[in-house]
Amino acid sequence: MIDRPETEPTPLDDAARAGWLYYVAGLTQDQIARELGTSRQRAQRLVSRAISERLIHVRLEHRVSGCLRLEAELARRFGLKLARVAPSLGVGVDPLPSIAPTAAAEIERVLRAAEPQVIAFGTGRSLRATVEEMTSMECEQHKIVSLNGNISADGSASYYDVIFRIADRVRAPHYPMPMPVIAQSTEERELFHSLKPVQSVLRLARDADVTFVGIGQMSDDAPLLKDGFITADELRAMQALGAAGEVAGWVYDSDGHYLETSLNQRVAGVRVEVGEGRMAVAIAGGTPKLVALAAGLKGRLFNGLITDELTARALLA
Amino acid sequence: MIDRPETEPTPLDDAARAGWLYYVAGLTQDQIARELGTSRQRAQRLVSRAISERLIHVRLEHRVSGCLRLEAELARRFGLKLARVAPSLGVGVDPLPSIAPTAAAEIERVLRAAEPQVIAFGTGRSLRATVEEMTSMECEQHKIVSLNGNISADGSASYYDVIFRIADRVRAPHYPMPMPVIAQSTEERELFHSLKPVQSVLRLARDADVTFVGIGQMSDDAPLLKDGFITADELRAMQALGAAGEVAGWVYDSDGHYLETSLNQRVAGVRVEVGEGRMAVAIAGGTPKLVALAAGLKGRLFNGLITDELTARALLA
DNA sequence: TCAGGTCGCGAACAATTACTCATCAACCCG
DNA sequence: CGGGTTGATGAGTAATTGTTCGCGACCTGA
Numbered sequence: 001m002i003d004r005p006e007t008e009p010t011p012l013d014d015a016a017r018a019g020w021l022y023y024v025a026g027l028t029q030d031q032i033a034r035e036l037g038t039s040r041q042r043a044q045r046l047v048s049r050a051i052s053e054r055l056i057h058v059r060l061e062h063r064v065s066g067c068l069r070l071e072a073e074l075a076r077r078f079g080l081k082l083a084r085v086a087p088s089l090g091v092g093v094d095p096l097p098s099i100a101p102t103a104a105a106e107i108e109r110v111l112r113a114a115e116p117q118v119i120a121f122g123t124g125r126s127l128r129a130t131v132e133e134m135t136s137m138e139c140e141q142h143k144i145v146s147l148n149g150n151i152s153a154d155g156s157a158s159y160y161d162v163i164f165r166i167a168d169r170v171r172a173p174h175y176p177m178p179m180p181v182i183a184q185s186t187e188e189r190e191l192f193h194s195l196k197p198v199q200s201v202l203r204l205a206r207d208a209d210v211t212f213v214g215i216g217q218m219s220d221d222a223p224l225l226k227d228g229f230i231t232a233d234e235l236r237a238m239q240a241l242g243a244a245g246e247v248a249g250w251v252y253d254s255d256g257h258y259l260e261t262s263l264n265q266r267v268a269g270v271r272v273e274v275g276e277g278r279m280a281v282a283i284a285g286g287t288p289k290l291v292a293l294a295a296g297l298k299g300r301l302f303n304g305l306i307t308d309e310l311t312a313r314a315l316l317a
Numbered sequence: 318m319i320d321r322p323e324t325e326p327t328p329l330d331d332a333a334r335a336g337w338l339y340y341v342a343g344l345t346q347d348q349i350a351r352e353l354g355t356s357r358q359r360a361q362r363l364v365s366r367a368i369s370e371r372l373i374h375v376r377l378e379h380r381v382s383g384c385l386r387l388e389a390e391l392a393r394r395f396g397l398k399l400a401r402v403a404p405s406l407g408v409g410v411d412p413l414p415s416i417a418p419t420a421a422a423e424i425e426r427v428l429r430a431a432e433p434q435v436i437a438f439g440t441g442r443s444l445r446a447t448v449e450e451m452t453s454m455e456c457e458q459h460k461i462v463s464l465n466g467n468i469s470a471d472g473s474a475s476y477y478d479v480i481f482r483i484a485d486r487v488r489a490p491h492y493p494m495p496m497p498v499i500a501q502s503t504e505e506r507e508l509f510h511s512l513k514p515v516q517s518v519l520r521l522a523r524d525a526d527v528t529f530v531g532i533g534q535m536s537d538d539a540p541l542l543k544d545g546f547i548t549a550d551e552l553r554a555m556q557a558l559g560a561a562g563e564v565a566g567w568v569y570d571s572d573g574h575y576l577e578t579s580l581n582q583r584v585a586g587v588r589v590e591v592g593e594g595r596m597a598v599a600i601a602g603g604t605p606k607l608v609a610l611a612a613g614l615k616g617r618l619f620n621g622l623i624t625d626e627l628t629a630r631a632l633l634a
Numbered sequence: 635t636c637a638g639g640t641c642g643c644g645a646a647c648a649a650t651t652a653c654t655c656a657t658c659a660a661c662c663c664g
Numbered sequence: 665c666g667g668g669t670t671g672a673t674g675a676g677t678a679a680t681t682g683t684t685c686g687c688g689a690c691c692t693g694a
Binding site: 012013016017020037054055056057059060061089097098135136 | 381
Binding site for chain 4: 345346347357358361364365
């Protein structure tokens with residue numbers, strides 16, 4: 001995206017203004033039209049643009065009692081230090097729009113901490129959507145580090161890459177990992193890992209105080225496959241070995257134990273590990289991810305979970 | 318329909334859920350009613366309750382959102398009918414390039430009105446820069462009138478004169494004021510004012526529907542001095558009398574009250590006054606003008622303000 | 635027990651918002 | 665230069681939302 005010079009006579013600034021007047025000031029679109037000196041139709045279009053461009057963020061400042069019970073139960077059952085359950089929007093509906101704002105609030109809570117933290121982020125649709133929901137803030141004291149490489153097979157930065165987006169929002173020092181998500185070979189991985197700058201980023205990521213990750217399923221619709229990081233053959237091979245899910249490219253089985261596959265010997269990023277004083281929070285929801293989530297919880301691969309109501313209920317069933 | 322959890326939801330829980338479904342999932346209140354197993358009216362009441370109980374927080378994530386907040390605050394604090402804050406370009410940078418396009422848009426909005434308006438303009442760098450940003454348009458229905466005389470001491474038309482420029486751009490009937498900005502004496506002023514054609518222009522300017530003016534500071538770098546309308550001695554004398562700023566040549570103190578100086582008895586143009594149905598909009602920004610602006614706002618010399626972000630923040634501090 | 639008050643409900647209606655459609659101008663692109 | 669495409673616009677209309685009103689349930693104190 002090209003950012004325009006700031007003096008510009010407003011491209012979607014009008015949309016922002018309209019959205020502000022509509023949602024914050026509570027004006028009717030008719031009044032907004034008068035305010036902006038335009039037609040009612042245009043005002044309506046501006047308002048709806050403000051939504052579709054994700055300029056408007058909505059948060060729920062109330063913990064629904066049903067969700068609270070699920071959170072407590074999840075924490076108990078899976079030994080979680082943090083459990084957050086967003087109200088579901090309905091069966092069969094993508095839970096991301098519900099999870100993302102909830103997760104964003106949680107990340108912001110971490111960022112508001114006064115003492116400096118190292119915060120690591122994975123990649124994926126969930127995280128990307130979450131970051132889009134975050135507010136801008138000034139967090140010079142923290143460090144934001146990427147868990148995975150952020151260069152895809154064709155050399156382009158992945159669309160779902162999160163680190164730059166988040167760093168942009170919170171204006172904190174950030175450490176991308178300048179290498180592929182998955183190396184061609186173990187040797188190539190070692191080559192990357194032997195580079196000085198990479199080593200310090202790896203160290204930072206490994207020792208991060210808080211880590212936020214998405215979860216990938218290893219069924220036929222695996223994100224790793226969809227995004228072109230592995231081939232259909234590789235996927236089938238790992239399914240045969242019992243692959244149940246994947247975190248930051250690291251594949252694990254239905255007990256939540258990491259597999260000894262050729263892929264895992266080529267993943268360039270760091271493996272998520274929980275430890276005392278260190279949080280690893282999974283952000284995921286939806287039926288396709290149920291198996292992967294359940295396996296990861298069973299193996300205690302993370303000690304935090306942000307999901308939605310229906311997923312939570314299914315996990316507990 | 319989803320089966321409800323076994324615990325009874327508190328009244329607020331339902332409101333929260335309804336609000337979530339409405340704003341996040343984007344369901345209609347009808348769908349929410351079905352989802353919750355209730356009537357449409359109840360769904361509507363739950364949604365509005367979620368707002369009135371402040372369970373739902375709406376925010377705007379856009380770089381101008383801060384400006385909108387400042388506008389609302391300025392309007393509230395200083396009783397303005399119009400407040401516009403342009404995003405600043407940075408500390409220490411001339412804010413004019415940011416203010417001018419914003420102000421130009423505002424002026425154009427007035428000009429687009431179908432019913433005939435009388436629009437008065439002051440002079441100065443800010444207005445001049447603003448006019449340069451305006452697009453051409455056909456506005457035969459309006460009248461454009463100058464607030465001040467537009468002949469400087471040496472007989473030349475002032476470079477910062479605005480009226481001809483604007484009239485040229487919008488092709489509207491225009492009324493310059495054929496006399497000096499500041500007369501040699503009160504008598505000379507009265508002489509000019511007694512002329513028939515001058516009187517009608519004065520009347521037009523005094524009763525203008527909308528007036529746009531710049532603000533001049535009265536510190537040592539006063540525009541009045543720089544442009545040779547007053548001498549350094551005169552400036553010092555007025556500073557001693559508490560001069561804080563000046564609008565169209567009329568000097569006022571830090572409470573926004575016009576001074577009874579010899580200069581004010583010689584200013585040839587009309588004094589800006591707000592009135593019901595009449596707007597007086599100040600276009601100004603930058604550190605040097607802060608004192609003058611604050612004073613003018615305090616004295617309610619104008620009921621509209623177009624400025625930049627940094628200035629707005631300083632005015633509110 | 636009963637008058638009086640409050641509250642939530644649904645019906646009906648008014649206000650507001652969203653969508654569809656036809657038009658038009660700008661913009662490519664050969 | 666002409667044809668096709670895109671994108672913005674206002675008119676008109678359908679859908680949705682907000683409000684008012686009367687009703688009945690329920691509480692409460694005399």
